Every structure is written in C-alpha cells, then in structure tokens.
Amino acid sequence: MKLVLLILFVATACARTSPDRTAPYTDGPQERIVNGYPAEEGKAPYAVGLRMNNGAVGAGSVIGNTWVLTAAHCLTTDSVTIHYGSNRAWNGQIQHTVSKDNFFRHPGFGNSAGHDIGLIRTPHVDFTNLINKVSLPTFSQKGERFENWWTVACGWGGMASGNLANWLQCMDVQIISNDECARSYGSVASTDMCTRATDGKSVCGGDSGGALVTHDNPIQVGVIVFASGGCKNGPSGYTRVSDHLDWIKENSGIAY
The missing domain is CATH 2.40.10.10 (Trypsin-like serine proteases)
Structure with missing residues (x-):
C-alpha cells in the first residue's frame, strides 16, 4: 500500500516529482514550523536556507566544508542559492549559487518511497561560530x-x-x-x-x-x-x- 499523505500541493514549495510525497505546507498565520520556538543565534549553525531558481524554497544542512545535505525533491531545478550563517535565512553571512551539475539525488528517489535525499557540492566554506557542520x-x-x-x-x-x-x-x-x-x-x-x-x-x-x-x-x-x-x-x-x-x-x- 502506498503511503498516502494528506498534504497540499503548493507551486512555491520545493519542486518534486515523486507521487508519494509533496512538500509540507499550511495556510494561515503560522508560516513556519508549527508550534515551534524562535531559535537563538547560533543554535543550528549547520542550517542553511535554499532558494531555487524556479522560486521554490527549502532548507539543508552543512555536513562538510563543501557539502550540503537536503531532500532530493529540492533538487529538481537548474540552480540553488545557499544562504549560510544566520537565523534570517535569506540574509546569511555567505551566499553561494550552485548549478545542477553539483546536485546528487539518490537513484531511488521517484522510484520508491524512503529515498528522498540529496547532496549539493558547494564552494569551500570556512567554519565559524555561526557556520559549522553537523x-x-x-x-x-x-x-x-x-x-x-x-x-x-x-x-x-x-x-x-x-x-x-x-x-x-x-x-x-x-x-x-x-x-x-x-x-x-x-x-x-x-x-x-x-x-x-x-x-x-x-x-x-x-x-x-x-x-x-x-x-x-x-x-x-x-x-x-x-x-x-x-x-x-x-x-x-x-x-x-x-x-x-x-x-x-x-x-x-x-x-x-
């Protein structure tokens, strides 16, 4: 039985092709992780904001000086701009725009559930108190x-x-x-x-x-x-x- 998710399709969420998933979304005043709390600066130095060239947005995590881990469904566009080092996702200390030649999607993505994972190869980023790997x-x-x-x-x-x-x-x-x-x-x-x-x-x-x-x-x-x-x-x-x-x-x- 395929996993059926009661989720709304939204054009501005991360683009994706899998029939069994869609980027989570909700309408209304809580336009964020629902019932979460504001993070103090530096709480998650690995967190990066992603803006795709098709207008979609998403997130990722720094796992090395030249690598970001993310969802495969966020890598179905021509390029992505990565925003590092700030709790204000789109006003990071560093920004890098990376082309799809540097995207790696798991080969199981789109063929079966459970493989929605991808990598972005990035220019070298030095680690600081606000930018670091997980x-x-x-x-x-x-x-x-x-x-x-x-x-x-x-x-x-x-x-x-x-x-x-x-x-x-x-x-x-x-x-x-x-x-x-x-x-x-x-x-x-x-x-x-x-x-x-x-x-x-x-x-x-x-x-x-x-x-x-x-x-x-x-x-x-x-x-x-x-x-x-x-x-x-x-x-x-x-x-x-x-x-x-x-x-x-x-x-x-x-x-x-």
Missing part, C-alpha cells in the same frame, strides 16, 4: 532506528502569499516507531522515520530538506520530507540518514 551517524549505527530519542528540527517553512518565516523556528520532538507512524498514514517506508506530533508540533512547507538532529551528542538522523494535512494533525516525516550512509560516502566522501 555530524552524521557512524557506520556502526546503520541498524539503529533511534526510536524514543529526543531530537530538534529547525526551518523557515511556510509560504502564504509569498511570505516566509523571517527567523529560524525549531521544535523539540521525539522519534516514534514506523508502526506508530503508519497508524496515521497507512504505511511508512523502512528508510523513512517519523516524530510524534505532540502539542501540534510539525514541520511544514518550506522546511523540506532541513535536518532532524539528536539532542545528545548531536548527529543528523533525518532529512525533513513530509507532514500531515494542515501540518498539525499527524507525525512529521523524514528520510532516515542512517540507511543512506553508504550513498553519502560514495558521493561526498563523508563518513564517520
């Missing part, structure tokens, strides 16, 4: 499902009438089992993961591609890819990073 799981953690771990997800999502959140929003959420997630969505790919929608917390439109990072010994365990209709009524969904470590190493050389 670590990935180690190869010894490939079988770890991270159930019940507490995590943080941050982003600038939401696009009503062209408006974006102008300050980074974050939410603290707990990873749940795929069985629990499937009770909301019918089925969930093993290479996806979900967080519980406690107190209505959810990722939403424009957050796509952002990182889900563990609280303790921070590592990126997920890439934001889906949410429920209205972004308040069900779990948030992510591509599972630990299941794609070989692919990330093969294309970027980054491994732990």
